[in-house]
Amino acid sequence: MSGTENVRRRRSVIAASVAAGVLLAGGGGVYLATTASGDGTGAGAAAKAADAAGPPTPLRLEGGSGDATGGGDTRGGPGIAPGEPDPGGGPNGTVYTAKGPLPQGPSSAAVHRPEGLVTSAEVTRLAEALGISGSPSLVGEVWTIRPEKDGSGARLDVARKAPGNWTYSWYDGGPAGDACLKGRACPPPGESKPAPGGTPLSEAAAKAAAAPVLKALGQDDAKVTATGVVNGSVRVVNADPVVGGLPTYGWSTGLHIARDGRAVAGSGTLKEPAEGAVYPVIGASKALAALNEDAKGTGPIGVGHCPTAPPAVDGNGRPEDARTGGTPAPGHVEPTPPCQTIVDRAAPDQVPVTAAVFGLAARDVDGERLLVPSWLFTADPADGAPYTVVRTAVAPEYLVPPSKPSPEPTPPPGDGTQTARVVESVRVQGDGRELAVTFWGGVCSTYTVKADEQPDRVTVRIVEKTDPDRVCIMIAKDFTKTVTLKSPLGDRPVVDAASGEAVPRR
Template identity: 35%
Template sequence: MSETETSTNEKPGRRRPPLAVALVAAAVLAAGGGTYLAVAQPGGGGVDTASRTGVPADGRGGGPALSPSPGGTAPGIAPGEPDPSGGERYRVAGALPKAPGTAYAYREQGKVTAADAARLAKALGFAGTPVKGPIGWRVGPQQDGSGPTLTVYETGDWRYEARGLTTDDCPKGKRCEAEPTDRPVSDEAARRAAAPLVEALGLTGAEVTTSTQGPLRLVTADPRVGGLPTRLWETVFTVDAGGGVAVAEGRLATLVRGDAYPVISAEQAVRELNATVRADWPRGGTGGCASPVPLDGAGAQTTDRTGADPSGPCEPRTDLPKPAKEPVTTIRTAVLGLSASAGRTGAALVPSWLFEGERDGRAHRFSYPAVPLERLFPEAGSSQLHVEPYTPRDLRLRVSFTGGACNPYLVRVQETATQVRLRLFEIPGGPRVMCPAIALPVDATVTLAEPVGDRAVVDAVTGRQVPRGRAAG
């Protein structure tokens, strides 16, 4: 793959995932049927078109177009083709690669040691020995606070700062930093600035891309592990407007090959991407619903400016504009690789489909687990799903639950003669991504192969009947 300039999907001000490998040379380089997916509007906007996948739960299959939905509903949609109603958000342009039967995950071996920190410091050109502190090891800066610093955390993350502590005071006899500009250096200049560190860290075989963040240009090196490309395990070099590497961040780890997992097809991954839903953020603010109840001068409860009792239930506003239709991502390429895992397998890197394409006219890179979600989360707890009232004739069930603010969710349904079994999955993002700890309502709609009838609707994890009514938001 050529090293082309690409834009990341990180937003300014959001902390990037703890980045990358420093010394991946230490890695060992070696090479159920009846499952359907729910397709729903992101943010709980209702059903679009929910169809049978016709693909086993492990996802391996020839990948034909989806079969028509039962019960006379709208016909199914081929994988990657957007639903005309706007619910599907990923379109495939071209052929997708075939999946192997299995692929290996990789795990970290042992904890970071003082010797590991010393080797990294030497690779980065430090003469001194890192000193152990309460959270890791540190070397530099000089006694006057100038010069580079390196911090290696016990977690394995590390951070290099080329200029040590910054200050707006220019000591006599010291060279002050040039005035910053609002224009980043060119792609070529940024790559040239990062090249010595890329080589020193053993990342010469990594895929290198660049992106901009204000006056800064980020050079990202995604290493290969076990012969496969990686995502969310990168080393990132921040090149300032003066053309120098101001900061580098990565991850120091020894990787060894772990378990082999079945691999879902790229088509199945696109189907699941188009079936995910996200939390419904409150639109138009919270009004008085999240505020303390105001009191009058005598300490009595008052009404708000609209005349409503603030202690009463929060009713959603209906006078707000509807959210804009989500953009469609056009997938140009897909390759099987490895991505940092937030699952419960104990692996650091799990097989993943690495996609590249465009969204809103800009390059877009993202990944999705190639491991069946049941294997990625083998010990998932109760999903705390609720199902809205339904009749025995219904083919669709509206499901609600409370979710987090960052990652998407997918609801699967498995049908037997006596049960409709629902299971909720939270699609993992990168490790340790900063995310607000807030509970938000999420809605999805599942489509059944047969009407509910007298079958019990149960949580597939706990076996308990799913309660009727909406989940608390």
């Protein structure tokens, strides 16, 4: 049987019962498995369509062929959320060890990709759930509902193109200081800014307050957490939706719930991704082995070589043979012991894996954000809180090997220009022509903001310039830089040149 025929056969034979995940119960090593039965729809229908179309196109994952991702996913590819551990550990790496048998999972699964356009009715449904009145208007490629008159109140922006990235916030339209830029929700008109502190809603109450919004998004079956608190009194609700019957990672909805149960900020996606091509997938054991291969250490860093011991001398300062104590023979060279630093001798970090769930993780594929079949492992280190580590489950033969980076030409002296940073938020100041743009950057770089004005939008770009001869520590901080427009911003949306998405106003 040829390789192509074998792949088709594996894709067409979908297991009637799919082991979606396992959880370690108690300390007895018993695993509980959840299953999803096939009924000829969903993955089965997609498999038949894939059979008719032939083998699926190999995926070119940005950032590697299947590398691990720990913590939250960030825009622009796999990464590590602030405060989350590096899944690769330190210089000596990490070894993830399953505390019990791991599931095989399904034999194949579909990627899911954004398709279509967001409609006015879909935006209106979300707005009503958030308590926003008014009808959405299309400004360029962004649906928007914004305050009238003095610009105070609630604002909702939704990208028209799927998956319909949306942002929602309250703002007062005037100078609000650094507090609003750094995440505090600005109050609606007529209300004073909430004082710092206070007791936030309970987790249960915050989840209940978020439920109508999640239902409007079609995410009422999402996995919901509400452990975070910002500003001392605003409860953060995060929801990871279920897509195609599978849990997701990196595709979450976030809502900030005030003490009165009102949503004061939020973001997410409005349109559920559609099922795409079906790929053969590997089981959790193989995925964990690949994860450990990815998590190997980089070796000692910051040490050029071991210190060399001074040559042995006798009491008169003449060279001495360390073996005999006498004068060394002509041409004799003392043997050098192998160089081992403390880092070399340290063992890799050992981290138990207490759960393995088959799901979908957000990955950048050829410049497009997709949900890719993946294994979601729960790592539970002895000295820290549990965290999720993700490994792509698509069979290796259907992943394009990462290409070796081509040598880049040496920039001319003084040319330290970098690619643009992603814009976090923007605030309109003064007469409406001045934009205060907030973003994260490095402490050793200098930044300028450029604005490209069009009749239907204003595109902002952050230009970073570094000194290529300067040694700098890798520390990030938030910056706010201003740029002056030729005419007042008015109703035009602000678009980030780096991501192509609408920038939330603060």
